[in-house]
Amino acid sequence: MIFEQDDHSFSLRATSLQNIEKLYSGLWLVLVAVHETPPHIALISDGNYYSLSTRKVDNGSPVERFIPAIERKHVPTLFVRIENNNVIASPDSYRDKAISINTQLQSTYKELQPLKNTETTCLSPIKQFFANCYFPQFLHINYVFELLALAEQEGLLKECVSLFCDDSNSNLITLPKYTMEQIRNKIHEITLQIPSINS
Numbered sequence: 001m002i003f004e005q006d007d008h009s010f011s012l013r014a015t016s017l018q019n020i021e022k023l024y025s026g027l028w029l030v031l032v033a034v035h036e037t038p039p040h041i042a043l044i045s046d047g048n049y050y051s052l053s054t055r056k057v058d059n060g061s062p063v064e065r066f067i068p069a070i071e072r073k074h075v076p077t078l079f080v081r082i083e084n085n086n087v088i089a090s091p092d093s094y095r096d097k098a099i100s101i102n103t104q105l106q107s108t109y110k111e112l113q114p115l116k117n118t119e120t121t122c123l124s125p126i127k128q129f130f131a132n133c134y135f136p137q138f139l140h141i142n143y144v145f146e147l148l149a150l151a152e153q154e155g156l157l158k159e160c161v162s163l164f165c166d167d168s169n170s171n172l173i174t175l176p177k178y179t180m181e182q183i184r185n186k187i188h189e190i191t192l193q194i195p196s197i198n199s
Contacts, residue, residue: 001153002080002160010108010145011174012031017161018152020067023047029126029151031144031175034076034165038178038186041122041144044128045081045103047124050105052122054190059109076165078173081158082151105129115187122185128177145177 002041004011016163024047032040042051048060058066070077084101103150108125116121124145130138141147151157165173 001152002157003148004175005149007147007177009174009176010148011172012080012148012160013171014078014160014162014165014173016165017079017163022161023063023067023079027082029080031078031080032070032075034078034173036186037176039144039175042124043126045084045101045105046097046179047101048105050109050125052109052115052120052125054115054187055194056114057109057112059112060106070163074164078160078165079163079172080148080160083156083158100134104133107132108132116191117184117188121183121187142180143178145175148175158162194197 002013004013018051023044026046028044030042030044030051033043040051040053042049042058044050044063044066045060047063049058049063049066050060051058051066069075108129112120112125122144127138128143129145130151132158137150137152138147141150148157160173
């Protein structure tokens with residue numbers, strides 16, 4: 001079991017990421033800045049980074065652009081590998097399946113605008129992708145811990161690796177659960193820090 005939770009927190013069983021190239025293949029759910037509440041949520045698929053934030057939309061940016069920023073600032077980050085067999089595509093070669101996943105992700109992210117004071121969060125396109133590719137129930141979740149719980153239940157979590165997380169005594173990394181109000185406050189706070197084009 002990779003994921004567990006109680007009423008106030010959720011935990012992931014992680015090993016330390018030894019080689020960045022591990023992230024260049026497969027599908028990964030990314031929890032960025034896990035020392036903050038809530039963390040930022042994104043996806044990596046075969047080395048392509050997908051993220052919706054207050055600053056921009058990444059729709060398949062090379063992961064090589066994302067990782068150096070994490071390394072430079074030593075941002076505690078978790079990467080959870082998601083089962084991506086028998087998803088979307090017919091059971092052809094792995095290459096065809098990977099193309100289908102990336103095509104689905106690009107379609108999900110292409111119309112998005114950076115986050116503002118709307119109902120959308122960084123998790124919105126991810127739950128849409130999971131609902132389209134795995135089970136419709138993913139559309140009804142609002143938090144990453146709900147997504148992880150459902151993914152664990154369905155056998156989709158394969159492994160978790162960490163970067164700059166303090167896991168000295170244990171490989172269990174525990175994060176506090178959070179509310180929609182905390183998400184909205186965080187989006188608002190970050191939006192206020194972005195310089196206005198008109199200023």
